[in-house]
Amino acid sequence: MTAYDWVEKPTLLLDESRARANIARMAEKARRSGLRFRPHFKTHQSVEIGTWFRAEGVQQITVSSVEMGQYFAAAGWDDILLAFSVNWRQRSALIALAQSVRRLGLLVESAESLDFVERLGVPVDVWLKIDVGARRTGLDWQAVEQIADLLHYPLHTARLRGLLTHAGHTYGAGDGEAVRRVYAQSVQRMNDLRWQLQQQTGQQLEVSVGDTPGCSLSEDLGDVDEIRPGNFVFYDAEQAAFGSCPPEWIAVAVACPVVACHPRDEKVVVYGGAVHLSKDFWIGQDGQRQYGWVALPEEGGWSAPLPGAYVQALSQEHGLLHVPAPLLKQIKIGDLVCVLPAHSCLTAAALGRYATLDGRWIEMMR
Amino acid sequence: MTAYDWVEKPTLLLDESRARANIARMAEKARRSGLRFRPHFKTHQSVEIGTWFRAEGVQQITVSSVEMGQYFAAAGWDDILLAFSVNWRQRSALIALAQSVRRLGLLVESAESLDFVERLGVPVDVWLKIDVGARRTGLDWQAVEQIADLLHYPLHTARLRGLLTHAGHTYGAGDGEAVRRVYAQSVQRMNDLRWQLQQQTGQQLEVSVGDTPGCSLSEDLGDVDEIRPGNFVFYDAEQAAFGSCPPEWIAVAVACPVVACHPRDEKVVVYGGAVHLSKDFWIGQDGQRQYGWVALPEEGGWSAPLPGAYVQALSQEHGLLHVPAPLLKQIKIGDLVCVLPAHSCLTAAALGRYATLDGRWIEMMR
Numbered sequence: 001m002t003a004y005d006w007v008e009k010p011t012l013l014l015d016e017s018r019a020r021a022n023i024a025r026m027a028e029k030a031r032r033s034g035l036r037f038r039p040h041f042k043t044h045q046s047v048e049i050g051t052w053f054r055a056e057g058v059q060q061i062t063v064s065s066v067e068m069g070q071y072f073a074a075a076g077w078d079d080i081l082l083a084f085s086v087n088w089r090q091r092s093a094l095i096a097l098a099q100s101v102r103r104l105g106l107l108v109e110s111a112e113s114l115d116f117v118e119r120l121g122v123p124v125d126v127w128l129k130i131d132v133g134a135r136r137t138g139l140d141w142q143a144v145e146q147i148a149d150l151l152h153y154p155l156h157t158a159r160l161r162g163l164l165t166h167a168g169h170t171y172g173a174g175d176g177e178a179v180r181r182v183y184a185q186s187v188q189r190m191n192d193l194r195w196q197l198q199q200q201t202g203q204q205l206e207v208s209v210g211d212t213p214g215c216s217l218s219e220d221l222g223d224v225d226e227i228r229p230g231n232f233v234f235y236d237a238e239q240a241a242f243g244s245c246p247p248e249w250i251a252v253a254v255a256c257p258v259v260a261c262h263p264r265d266e267k268v269v270v271y272g273g274a275v276h277l278s279k280d281f282w283i284g285q286d287g288q289r290q291y292g293w294v295a296l297p298e299e300g301g302w303s304a305p306l307p308g309a310y311v312q313a314l315s316q317e318h319g320l321l322h323v324p325a326p327l328l329k330q331i332k333i334g335d336l337v338c339v340l341p342a343h344s345c346l347t348a349a350a351l352g353r354y355a356t357l358d359g360r361w362i363e364m365m366r
Numbered sequence: 367m368t369a370y371d372w373v374e375k376p377t378l379l380l381d382e383s384r385a386r387a388n389i390a391r392m393a394e395k396a397r398r399s400g401l402r403f404r405p406h407f408k409t410h411q412s413v414e415i416g417t418w419f420r421a422e423g424v425q426q427i428t429v430s431s432v433e434m435g436q437y438f439a440a441a442g443w444d445d446i447l448l449a450f451s452v453n454w455r456q457r458s459a460l461i462a463l464a465q466s467v468r469r470l471g472l473l474v475e476s477a478e479s480l481d482f483v484e485r486l487g488v489p490v491d492v493w494l495k496i497d498v499g500a501r502r503t504g505l506d507w508q509a510v511e512q513i514a515d516l517l518h519y520p521l522h523t524a525r526l527r528g529l530l531t532h533a534g535h536t537y538g539a540g541d542g543e544a545v546r547r548v549y550a551q552s553v554q555r556m557n558d559l560r561w562q563l564q565q566q567t568g569q570q571l572e573v574s575v576g577d578t579p580g581c582s583l584s585e586d587l588g589d590v591d592e593i594r595p596g597n598f599v600f601y602d603a604e605q606a607a608f609g610s611c612p613p614e615w616i617a618v619a620v621a622c623p624v625v626a627c628h629p630r631d632e633k634v635v636v637y638g639g640a641v642h643l644s645k646d647f648w649i650g651q652d653g654q655r656q657y658g659w660v661a662l663p664e665e666g667g668w669s670a671p672l673p674g675a676y677v678q679a680l681s682q683e684h685g686l687l688h689v690p691a692p693l694l695k696q697i698k699i700g701d702l703v704c705v706l707p708a709h710s711c712l713t714a715a716a717l718g719r720y721a722t723l724d725g726r727w728i729e730m731m732r
Binding site for chain 1: 534682
């Protein structure tokens with residue numbers, strides 16, 4: 001019995017063999033490059049999927065919230081990096097988490113937060129969050145003096161481990177060549193900074209980088225100590241649209257019931273909206289927002305994306321699919337279509353569990 | 367003890383008195399207009415908040431999924447309209463829902479779906495979903511012949527009740543005058559259609575309309591039988607930005623811990639991202655995306671929105687707030703700020719429960 005036999009409403013399908021292949025591929029690249037692989041588990045948020053990483057030799061992970069750290073710590077992960085600037089309001093939970101694992105890494109980007117972490121009174125690794133150009137948050141990579149000041153801060157229970165960045169500006173950089181350029185530039189900037197800081201302070205610092213486009217498209221991962229990509233476990237339509245992966249590596253799709261067809265408008269309406277897919281989109285070559293691609297159920301999975309078809313709009317529960325006229329006759333009310341989401345991390349977080357193709361549930365953190 | 371005393375992570379705050387006033391105001395407008403008030407409960411999704419509507423005399427409701435119907439039916443609501451084109455794959459659940467309430471309304475926009483509903487074999491009301499210009503889904507209001515054909519379909523257990531539309535193009539219509547024009551035009555089109563159909567078929571048809579901007583901004587709700595607004599119970603920053611309500615009617619805010627401040631960039635980084643707020647946005651007057659407004663905690667609630675401040679970007683867990691320099695000194699790492707979300711329906715669905723200002727939890731459907 002496959003999931004298609006019983007799916008009644010928007011359901012997140014997971015192709016286990018594709019996800020395992022994605023994990024193996026990235027793990028192998030990290031091994032080949034001689035660097036530590038610390039995948040970001042915020043994409044899948046599942047203890048069971050975590051075991052697939054263990055099978056590839058992964059021993060350290062990245063999470064994005066204290067609760068996610070607790071969830072994976074309870075499943076035996078004991079080297080966890082919480083890659084989110086430390087939240088002072090979760091003091092007790094942070095202490096408890098640090099005490100429950102062998103090694104907890106925390107992110108700091110100010111003297112005040114460094115002081116907060118030291119005063120937790122528990123041994124933790126401190127990573128300084130560096131902005132190499134993404135302009136989300138972090139210490140500017142050129143603010144060497146300011147960063148050097150942090151390195152002089154007297155630490156007793158906390159230990160300064162290194163410099164960390166998320167070069168999120170690989171998203172939207174353009175083609176593969178542009179992504180590789182952004183990735184290489186980020187690594188260069190991190191190493192420039194590391195070298196200057198070591199000259200000034202004598203401290204040895206590790207460098208942690210890694211976003212899915214950069215790590216997928218760069219053959220040479222450069223002189224870094226660890227990578228932390230997350231999305232690659234599933235990839236998604238946006239990643240495929242800008243070349244991080246071929247469409248056949250996308251490991252998740254949302255099965256959505258068709259509720260209306262409007263052939264004159266080349267439009268199909270599905271049960272599957274913003275609360276299922278999230279409202280993330282990318283801008284297609286025609287300048288239109290694209291919330292996902294459209295595929296059809298197939299024996300053992302789903303078809304290649306239908307050429308020219310995409311999710312053009314989402315409201316709370318509705319998805320509007322643009323489907324070119326010649327393809328419309330393949331789709332009828334009551335059918336299921338498979339939406340390859342724009343952003344698999346947010347879609348997984350919205351749907352809360354996975355149905356494997358053979359119809360088994362895989363639970364995730366709630 | 368207020369919620370601010372214990373909030374550690376992104377938390378949906380609810381100002382009960384504002385929500386109750388919003389409900390009372392819309393209920394009074396419906397009464398004054400002599401029409402049935404069938405509020406859409408997809409915005410709040412909470413049995414407890416439902417009781418606030420009962421207190422204003424509401425006896426019939428709108429929902430957007432079978433599960434939401436089951437949830438409210440279990441709490442005693444027995445006149446429910448499922449305002450989503452009927453999903454054939456939930457046949458058993460639809461029959462069970464119809465049998466558990468006094469009156470269930472279903473939405474149909476094709477002969478095939480009308481046939482499906484008749485074959486459920488249980489008494490239900492059928493509403494024909496009409497598109498009066500929103501171009502999401504539904505039968506084109508000008509396709510009179512096609513719609514008349516549906517009216518000739520022989521029904522035995524199902525009963526054709528009327529014509530229903532969601533004039534979602536009030537969103538983004540522009541100012542209040544433009545919204546009123548779209549609303550009035552929608553009502554006009556529905557009545558033109560009703561008149562022509564009654565001429566052709568002799569059938570009496572009800573008309574159901576209602577979106578929050580149209581119902582909030584139009585003093586004259588026109589010749590309709592019922593209205594179904596939903597968002598008005600909380601409103602949100604987008605509604606206030608285009609004038610559906612003053613900012614002081616917004617009844618929900620997300621309390622978010624500040625984790626970094628970048629004064630040079632006039633930027634504050636909070637714990638509170640796409641998984642908490644959703645990625646819905648509106649386009650501000652400066653052409654920039656706005657994911658919400660920014661306010662500060664205050665005794666008994668939150669301040670007016672900080673002038674010129676807004677949520678400029680969201681990633682999975684991060685919110686980036688633009689805060690003009692003169693206001694920055696009011697905000698420090700470890701503080702809470704209150705984000706008035708762009709779209710309260712999606713934010714409530716993402717966060718899954720409410721904290722009242724006096725620090726009590728209100729649960730919603732899970």
